[in-house]
Amino acid sequence: MDKIRATHELHQRRLSRNVGLGIVLVLFIGIVYGLTIAKVGTDPNDELGAEWAAGQERAAK
Known part of the structure; x- marks a missing residue:
């Protein structure tokens, strides 16, 4: 007889x-x-975002 294994x-x-x-x-x-x-x-409008926004404005020009 073959043995039945729980996980194949x-x-x-x-x-x-x-x-x-x-x-x-x-x-x-x-x-x-x-x-x-x-x-x-x-x-x-916050301190960190103001630098980012200014950089975006400079890049757009």
């Missing part, structure tokens, strides 16, 4: 592939979130 090799490969894909998706979401916060968080 195919299941192990799928699990590692799914974990890898999950990590990639989490990193991608983190990058998009970070870029969104950086873009939305720039206020041209």
